[in-house]
Amino acid sequence: MPYATMTRAAPFDPRMRGYAVFYRPGGSNICPGCGRSHWYVGRISAECAFCTVALPLCEPGGGRFDPDGIYVA
Numbered sequence: 001m002p003y004a005t006m007t008r009a010a011p012f013d014p015r016m017r018g019y020a021v022f023y024r025p026g027g028s029n030i031c032p033g034c035g036r037s038h039w040y041v042g043r044i045s046a047e048c049a050f051c052t053v054a055l056p057l058c059e060p061g062g063g064r065f066d067p068d069g070i071y072v073a
Contacts, residue, residue, distance in 0.1 A: 022058040029055075 023029050023039065023046035030037055033053035039046045047054045 021055055023055040024058045 021032050023041070025041065028037065029039060029046070031039075031048040031051060031053055032055075033048060034051040036048065036050050038049040040049055041057075043057075045054050045056050
């Protein structure tokens with residue numbers, strides 16, 4: 001009886017996954033969907049105020065906002 005040959009998957013290579021877009025708190029963030037820069041920022045993601053594209057935060061939970069709304073790392 002012939003055995004099924006199993007192929008081993010190649011190890012994960014992050015360079016092969018393509019371009020990844022992140023929201024970077026404290027930086028200039030342009031929406032990839034509409035080109036505007038107004039965001040609703042949550043704990044783990046940010047959403048464009050115009051076209052509702054959601055982006056993950058570059059460092060979720062890595063910083064905080066001071067009382068004036070300025071991101072502090």
